[in-house]
Amino acid sequence: MVAMEPQDQDAPGFYTPVGTRRKFFQWVTEAAAGLIGLSLTIPLVGYVISPALKRRDKPWVEIGGMDELAAGEPKQLDYVATIRDGYWEAKTHKAVWAVKQSDGQVTVFSPMCTHLGCGYHWDTMDRRFKCPCHGSVYDVSGRVLAGPAPRHLDALPFKIEQGRLLVMYKEFKSGFTEQIEL
Ligand code: FES
CATH class of the missing domain: 1.20.5 (Single alpha-helices involved in coiled-coils or other helix-helix interfaces)
Known part of the structure; x- marks a missing residue:
């Protein structure tokens, strides 16, 4: 073997x-x-x-009826907005200025003065938008007439659906000549 x-x-x-x-x-x-x-x-x-x-949502928000606007008379429109930022959600009161110009064109303005962001008002006697903080003055179309404001009033995107006015609220950096969205 x-x-x-x-x-x-x-x-x-x-x-x-x-x-x-x-x-x-x-x-x-x-x-x-x-x-x-x-x-x-x-x-x-x-x-x-x-x-x-996700970036903060900017939804369309209904702010009023077109029949509330008189030609050439700016109107402050208040509404409640829902703001979502990631998981965070809150309701906040906002106001914008809407103007139906004499030719029927509509403009919606941010409520913040472009100088340092104060709220302004419409002076019905002088027919001017006036900011109480440092004296900036704008005409009915939002153009700067006086004061330290570096640019015209910020116009906001809007649309009209079935006679209702909807706005997309945005905020812009104050104090700059160019419009910079926040
Ligand atoms: S914030 Fe309006 S003039 Fe300064």
Whole structure:
């Protein structure tokens, strides 16, 4: 009887197929489990953090009826706005100035003076918008007539639907000659 020499497992070309296959299937199983976990985690993380990454919503808000505006007479329109910023939501009172010009064109102005952001009012006697803080004066079309205001009143986007006036409220940096949205 011929004695069997133990095989040298380090010899070139020698490998154990059973051990290698087991490792391969283990690796495939782990990789599949990882992929499944990842595919579940990414949408979940996106769902959780996406509201926090969203910019503040600027929805259209109804502020009044067109029949409330008399030609050439600016009117302050008050409304309650819902502001959403990520998970945070609040209701706030806002006011804008709307003017139906004598030619029927409508303009809606931000309520903030472009100098340092004070609220201004319409002087019915002088027919001017006047800011009480530092004396800026604007005409009915929002043009600066006097004072330190660096630019005209900021006009806001608006639309008219079935006789109702809707505005998209925006705020701009005060004190600059150009309009920079916040
Ligand atoms: S904030 Fe209106 S003039 Fe200064």
